[in-house]
Structures are given as C-alpha cells and as structure tokens.
Amino acid sequence: MKLQTPRRTQAERTRAxxxxxxxxxxxxxxxxxxxxxxxxxxxKAANLTEPGLLHHFPSKTRLLMEVLKERDRIDTERMRxxxxxxxxxxxEACIELVEHNETVPGLVQLFTLLVxxxxxxxxxxxxxxxxxxxxxxxHMAQVIRQAQEANEVRSDIPAETLxxxxxxxxxxxxxxxxxxxxxxxMSRVFRVLMDILKVEGG
Amino acid sequence: MKLQTPRRTQAERTRAxxxxxxxxxxxxxxxxxxxxxxxxxxxKAANLTEPGLLHHFPSKTRLLMEVLKERDRIDTERMRxxxxxxxxxxxEACIELVEHNETVPGLVQLFTLLVxxxxxxxxxxxxxxxxxxxxxxxHMAQVIRQAQEANEVRSDIPAETLxxxxxxxxxxxxxxxxxxxxxxxMSRVFRVLMDILKVEGG
DNA sequence: GTCTATACCCTGATAGAC
DNA sequence: GTCTATCAGGGTATAGAC
Numbered sequence: 001m002k003l004q005t006p007r008r009t010q011a012e013r014t015r016a017x018x019x020x021x022x023x024x025x026x027x028x029x030x031x032x033x034x035x036x037x038x039x040x041x042x043x044k045a046a047n048l049t050e051p052g053l054l055h056h057f058p059s060k061t062r063l064l065m066e067v068l069k070e071r072d073r074i075d076t077e078r079m080r081x082x083x084x085x086x087x088x089x090x091x092e093a094c095i096e097l098v099e100h101n102e103t104v105p106g107l108v109q110l111f112t113l114l115v116x117x118x119x120x121x122x123x124x125x126x127x128x129x130x131x132x133x134x135x136x137x138x139h140m141a142q143v144i145r146q147a148q149e150a151n152e153v154r155s156d157i158p159a160e161t162l163x164x165x166x167x168x169x170x171x172x173x174x175x176x177x178x179x180x181x182x183x184x185x186m187s188r189v190f191r192v193l194m195d196i197l198k199v200e201g202g
Numbered sequence: 203m204k205l206q207t208p209r210r211t212q213a214e215r216t217r218a219x220x221x222x223x224x225x226x227x228x229x230x231x232x233x234x235x236x237x238x239x240x241x242x243x244x245x246k247a248a249n250l251t252e253p254g255l256l257h258h259f260p261s262k263t264r265l266l267m268e269v270l271k272e273r274d275r276i277d278t279e280r281m282r283x284x285x286x287x288x289x290x291x292x293x294e295a296c297i298e299l300v301e302h303n304e305t306v307p308g309l310v311q312l313f314t315l316l317v318x319x320x321x322x323x324x325x326x327x328x329x330x331x332x333x334x335x336x337x338x339x340x341h342m343a344q345v346i347r348q349a350q351e352a353n354e355v356r357s358d359i360p361a362e363t364l365x366x367x368x369x370x371x372x373x374x375x376x377x378x379x380x381x382x383x384x385x386x387x388m389s390r391v392f393r394v395l396m397d398i399l400k401v402e403g404g
Numbered sequence: 405g406t407c408t409a410t411a412c413c414c415t416g417a418t419a420g421a422c
Numbered sequence: 423g424t425c426t427a428t429c430a431g432g433g434t435a436t437a438g439a440c
Contacts, residue, residue: 013423031322035238039416050416052424060416109321116318119311119380120233130381157394164391168374175373176366178321179332189366192359196398215405241434254406256435 018056020046025067030110033117034064034124061124068114068128071107076136083143090147091194098170098190105178112174137163154199162197169193220258222248227269232312235319236266236326263326270316270330273309278338285345292349293396300372300392307380314376339365356401364399371395 008016024045028037039060043053057063079097086093101108118129137160144159153162169190177186210218226247230239241262245255259265281299288295303310320327339362346361355364371392379388 010423017423031324033235033237033319035235036319038414040414048423049425051418051426054417055423058417113318113321115377115381116315117235117238119315119377122233133378133381161391161394164375164378164386165371165394168371168378168391169367170374171377172370172372172374173366175317175321176335176370179317179335184366189363189370192363192367212405219405240432242432250405251407252434253408253436257405260435262434 014056017046017048021048021053021056021063022067022070025063026071026106026110029064029067030106030113033113034060035117039063064114064124065128068125071110072128072132075107079136080139083140088150088152090143090152091197094166095187095191095194098173099187101170101174102177102186105181108174109178112171112178115171133167137167140166151199153197157197166193166197216258219248219250223250223255223258223265224269224272227265228273228308228312231266231269232308232315235315236262237319241265266316266326267330270327273312274330274334277309281338282341285342290352290354292345292354293399296368297389297393297396300375301389303372303376304379304388307383310376311380314373314380317373335369339369342368353401355399359399368395368399 021042024042025037027045028042031037039053040050042063043050046053053063057066078100082096082100083090083093086096114125115129117123118125120126141159141163144153144162147153148155148159157165173184173186173190177184223244226244227239229247230244233239241255242252244265245252248255255265259268280302284298284302285292285295288298316327317331319325320331322328343361343365346355346364349355350357350361359367375386375388375392379386
C-alpha cells in the first residue's frame with residue numbers, strides 16, 4: 001500500500017503563496033502607499049520574483065483591491081461580532097475595537113495611508129473607501145439608535161451625527177498614535193470620548 | 203528724461219515664478235501625494251519646463267519641504283491669531299478654524315495626505331509632522347488650561363488629553379469630509395463636540 | 405531664468421523556457 | 423508555478439546653449 005506523502009498539493013501551495021504575497025503587500029502598501037510600493041519588493045518579501053507574483057495577481061491594482069477587500073471582510077466581520085457580543089454595551093464594544101487596533105499597527109497604517117490616497121478620485125481605491133464609509137456609517141447608526149433606546153448613549157445628539165463623530169475620532173487618533181506610539185495612548189483618549197457620550201450618570 | 207517702464211524687475215519675476223510653482227505643487231502634492239506627484243506636471247502647471255522648475259527648487263524633496271514650511275508658517279500664524287482674537291472663547295475659536303478649513307479643501311487635502319505618507323519613518327516629511335504635532339499640542343494645551351481656569355471648558359478632563367482629542371476630531375472629520383464634501387458637514391459635527399466640552403450649562 | 409537634449413535609473417508588465 | 427530575459431514607458435536630475 002502506497003504511503004501518503006506529507007507533500008502539499010498544488011492547491012495548497014498556491015494558497016500558501018498567495019498568503020505570503022498578501023502579507024508582504026500589506027506591509028509595503030502600509031509603509032509606502034499604493035503609489036510608492038514596488039512590486040519587486042513585495043515579490044522579494046514573499047520569496048518570489050516579480051513575474052512569480054504576477055502569476056497570482058495579474059496587476060498591481062488587482063493586488064491592492066484584493067488585499068483591501070480581504071482585510072475589509074475580516075475587519076468588518078470582527079467589528080460586527082464585537083458589537084453584537086457586547087450588544088447592550090455599545091460604548092464598551094467601540095473601546096474593545098480601538099484596543100484591538102492597538103495590537104495591529106501595520107493594518108491600521110494600511111488603512112490610514114490608503115484612505116488618504118483614496119481621497120483622489122483617480123485613485124484605484126477611491127470608490128472602495130467611499131462605499132466603505134457609507135456602508136459602515138449606516139450600519140453603526142442603527143446600532144447607536146438601539147443603544148440610545150436602551151438608555152446607554154445620550155439621546156440629545158442624533159445617531160447620524162454620532163457615527164461621524166466616533167469614526168472621526170478613531171481615524172484621527174490613529175494618525176497621532178502611528179506617528180508617536182509611545183507617547184499617545186489611543187484607547188485611553190478614546191475612552192474619554194466614550195465616557196462623555198454615556199447618558200448622564202450612566 | 204527716460205520714462206520708467208512698467209517692466210518687472212528680475213527679483214519680481216523670480217518671486218512670481220516661485221509663487222506659481224508653489225501653487226501648482228500644493229495642487230499636485232495634495233492630489234497625488236509626494237510619491238505620486240510628478241515634477242513635469244508641476245512645472246507644466248506653472249508654465250515652465252522641468253529644468254525651469256529645478257532652477258528655483260533644486261530637488262523634489264526640497265520643493266516639498268519648502269511648500270510645507272511655508273504653508274505651516276501661514277496656518278499656525280492664522281491659528282494663533284484666531285485663538286488670541288477669541289481669547290476668552292476658546293471653543294468658538296476652534297470652530298472658526300474648522301470653518302475656515304472648509305473654504306480651502308486643497309490645503310486640507312495636502313496635509314491629510316502628506317501626514318499619512320509621513321507616518322513612514324523614511325518619508326522626507328516624517329520629522330516635520332512629528333515636530334509639528336508636538337509643538338502644536340504643547341501650544342494648544344496651554345490655551346486650553348487658560349480656558350479651563352476661565353471656566354469655559356470643562357475641567358474634569360486634563361488639558362493634555364483634550365488637545366489630542368480635539369486634533370484627532372479635526373483630522374478625522376477631514377477624511378470623511380474630503381471623501382464626501384456634500385454629505386459631511388464638517389463644522390456642524392465639530393460644533394457638537396465643542397458643545398460637549400463646554401462647562402455644564404455654560 | 406529658461407530652454408533643449410539627454411543621462412540614467414526605476415517600474416510594471418510580457419514572452420517564453422523549464 | 424516559477425524562472426530568466428527583456429521591453430516600453432516614465433521619473434528625477436544634469437549639462438550646456440541662449
């Protein structure tokens with residue numbers, strides 16, 4: 001009887017290659033942005049040559065978009081899970097998200113730099129980020145409304161305003177934190193805002 | 203007697219050229235970032251060829267830094283003037299600054315994109331932005347302390363925390379506003395935060 | 405102060421062998 | 423699936439004429 005070798009199948013090797021490319025791409029897009037990152041560097045970091053990389057992702061733009069969509073999928077998944085888990089503690093859930101972000105500076109930098117690049121309408125990720133903010137604002141506004149009805153969040157500010165405010169605080173803190181991680185305690189400052197948004201004496 | 207011609211002096215022409223280059227540089231650095239902007243485009247927009255531009259600014263990096271320092275000088279000047287003018291109304295002064303920013307989207311985009319690029323330690327503007335935040339946080343913390351003593355701003359949050367919070371809100375709102383200027387009313391949302399930071403019943 | 409011409413490097417992508 | 427070789431194009435900066 002033929003022993004089953006531990007050798008990986010082709011499909012497994014493909015998956016492993018794509019995974020290494022994705023990791024390397026996150027690193028370089030985060031550091032240099034889409035325009036500054038070089039395919040050769042990403043390939044090298046994934047132990048490949050450039051044509052080797054292009055076999056898996058047929059262009060730089062496609063690589064960017066697939067990395068972005070994959071990370072977005074994982075992150076919004078986590079966000080929704082966290083919000084649901086702490087269903088009756090919306091503000092605590094937000095803090096938990098910020099605290100998690102403190103453990104993945106590379107990913108935070110990826111989104112901070114790429115969304116800034118993406119403001120330009122001719123950037124390949126422009127539509128992606130516009131839609132992402134629209135979608136997440138809508139979703140989170142609903143959650144906030146529930147928290148207001150549950151008397152957890154102050155109701156003198158409309159939910160639509162609170163979403164913009166909370167996302168802005170997250171994004172803005174990330175900039176100062178990424179510039180000086182030792183100096184800025186992101187979650188501590190964020191917690192101050194969350195305290196203010198509690199119902200009085202909550 | 204020889205009539206004095208209206209012809210501009212050399213010094214005046216130099217100044218005019220540099221001014222046009224600076225304006226064009228702001229535009230392209232804001233849209234494409236430092237890494238994405240092309241010297242040829244900037245030169246063309248200033249009605250020059252590339253060597254013509256390089257006669258005034260000897261390298262792309264030098265051009266970036268001089269544009270940044272010039273704008274920084276003007277902007278912090280304005281910020282300080284506004285803060286002093288409304289000396290006893292710190293929160294109103296902040297709103298006035300945000301309202302002014304709404305009239306200069308190009309400059310806002312310049313700083314939003316370049317600070318994101320500048321997070322990378324190997325970016326030519328990295329030190330510039332780190333120092334800029336340190337300096338402005340220190341200055342504004344002092345102003346906040348005065349506003350707290352004047353019983354205008356709530357004193358249950360340390361001034362050092364409030365600075366980080368306020369700058370973060372400004373930066374974060376700019377991202378959403380630049381992505382969708384029609385949808386996001388930056389100064390209106392910002393005003394909500396300022397209201398919260400007032401002394402109770404102030 | 406501005407131009408033409410050009411050197412020189414980098415970059416994304418393709419062709420085709422293994 | 424990954425490589426070598428290579429192309430076409432674009433990028434900053436310099437040399438030197440006017």
